[in-house]
Amino acid sequence: MEYDELVSNILKEKKENKADRFDPPEVDVQQVGQRTVVLLDKLSKYINRPVNHISKYLMHELTAPGQIDESGRVTLGGKFSRKLVNDKIKQYLKEFVICKQCSSPDTQMDKIDKNYFVKCLGCGAEYPVGRIK
Secondary structure: OOHHHHHHHHHHHHHHHHHHHOOOOOOEEEEEOOEEEEEOHHHHHHHOOOHHHHHHHHHHHOOOOEEEOOOOEEEEEOOOOHHHHHHHHHHHHHHHOOOOOOOOOOEEEEEEOOEEEEEEOOOOOEEEEOOOO
């Protein structure tokens, strides 16, 4: 094997291992009458993001009013399927959690003034992310 092949194989294996270790829990979605209850506490702890930021994103993307309680439970006005909510969570992960440089999930989000910045703990990249309206 040549050097380039060895490096390519190592990088491929490293990328596969990184994807294997990031397995965020699916959020629990329950229908209660005309409302949808989403439990975000486990996900929030796993991805190191505040529940209110995730829920604000969900409310914006689903164009639904909502309320957050202390236990990490979000009540959305309207009926939304488990699949739709989890698809929106995956979009949130791509936009606010996964590093755009190295695809690492090991990031932290800081708010400086009115702007949010994501800093990768793996490669050190730091970049701004859009605000949720």
